[in-house]
Amino acid sequence: MKLHFYQSELDKHIESYTLTNEQLQFTGIPKESIEFSKTEGNHYPILALENDQFVTFFALHTCEGVEPYSNNANAILIRTFSTAFHHQRKGYAKQALLLIPEFVTEHFVGINEIILAVNVKNEPAQALYIKCGFVDNGVRVMGSRGELIVLSYYL
8 A cells, every 4th residue: 555645647536436424424525625635735635545446535734734633733633534435344544544654754844743533423433543553642622523532643
């Protein structure tokens, strides 16, 4: 698996990425995140490709994107993390999460913490994030889809 910053050449993959209604309770679709990044300079859509198949998507957000979740000016936020429906339960989400720290270190100078916010009702995602090294420091915030648990991964 390789992580790629979104580029328009990857649009062919975007249209085939499907999420279930259950997934959409907790996350957004890649196309919307990509559109948002065109107006937000500190929002970076990332595609995880496995053998030229688009399997996992997320965005990395710095600066004002982090502010609702952390006071750390050197943190980066993972947003809109998902795995395409047809690729779920194959280990791709875990694989992508394990690649993120090295990717962030390589491409974002000075970042010392990766954070994400997960809905309290999304227990499978919480378990996966913790298994991949994220820690729960007890921070909770309200999001548009309910209460969120803020998890941290320290670099």
